[in-house]
Amino acid sequence: MAGTAEELMRSRYAAFALGDPAYLLRTWHPETRPARLDLPGGRRWRGLEVLATSGGSPFHIEGTVTFRAHYATADGESGTQSEHSRFTRHEGDWVYLDGS
Structure with a gap:
């Protein structure tokens, strides 16, 4: 598993892509995890910008990552998705808690 919250954020972006x-x-995190996840189709993820981080090191139990992800739609339009994500430790591993 990831050693920092930012590394987990980057690996989750790759999983979306x-x-x-x-x-x-x-x-x-099991307390906020949905029962199932249907990923939207029609987007080609083109890049991730990490805008800010707080905590989330191997020495922390909580952290945040603010990011902007870039995508293109099937019809060639560009867009972005931004989020301030919260991460925490669960059973020793970093997990995504929620985002706004």
Whole structure:
């Protein structure tokens, strides 16, 4: 598993880009994890910008990552998705808690 909250954020972005909902669910805190996850189709993820981090090191139990992910739609339009994500430790591993 990831050594920092930012590393987990980056691996979760890769899972979105590759269409791997099993990984996303596995790295989601059990108290906030949905029963199932259907990834939206029609987007090609083109890049991730980490805008800010707080905590989330190997020495912390909580952390945040603010990011902007870039995508293109099937019809060629560009867009972004931004989020301030919260991460925490669960059974020793970093997991995604929630985002706004």
